Amino acid sequence: MISVLVDILSWIALTAGAAFYVIGAVGMTRMPDLFTRMHSVSVSDTMGVGLLCFGMILQAGPSLLAVKIAFVVLVLWATGAVATHALARAALHDGAKPLLAAPDGRLVPTDCVDLFPELGVRLAQPLASETPEEGETPLPDDGATIAEPAPGYGPAGNTGANPDAAPDPTREDR
């Protein structure tokens, strides 16, 4: 009796998850610009993945397998949001213009920096994770260090950094 109930629930979850997945993918091929495509991919990345994994958890029963599937769902939910956010920010930074509705209803590429002036300020700033920490000397970045490995490049573990620069106090040789 219980197993039949679990099977029915599992059927519903798996078919609904597959439907959400296909809907998100159809949106990804048919939406007009990058930002709306990202919006539709999030459908399959949240509801699709969540329902599919819920159906699989029901079939797995209380076991290590169920824990693993739950881990997959949590990782996908967390990383999907981060990756989408980074993608949107990189696209805006690159000058991509979202399609917005003009007063006559047509979709026009609109520079959203005009609409939201604070967005331009925020885009010009580096991300919080990219700003150097207090007390840390920022590594020099002058294209030359990328092109040719420095002569002192070797066992010191000072990978990529210019050896002539001031030693970075936060980078310990291990």
Next chain:
Amino acid sequence: MMFSVAILGVLVALTLAVVRALKGPTAFDRLLAANAIGTSAIMLLALFGFMTGRPEFLDIGITYALLNMIGTLAVLKFFRYGALGHAQDPAKEREPE
């Protein structure tokens, strides 16, 4: 049987994502499609493991899930700075047009 239905849906979604990856006008579209393809591959691995009664495939899926976002972020950083693993120079930061 229920897993076959779900696998069919994920395969259709995978095909549409491949279409977008081939068609995408900008690199960001292709990157979005690559991310979606990775997610679809994880779900395919898990569902296929369940369908054939060998759920050990899930471990591969977990690894792939962890690598997927790192790959996307690495490619994005490469687009923006032209290099990986170097601190940025704020003077060279591109302004949005």
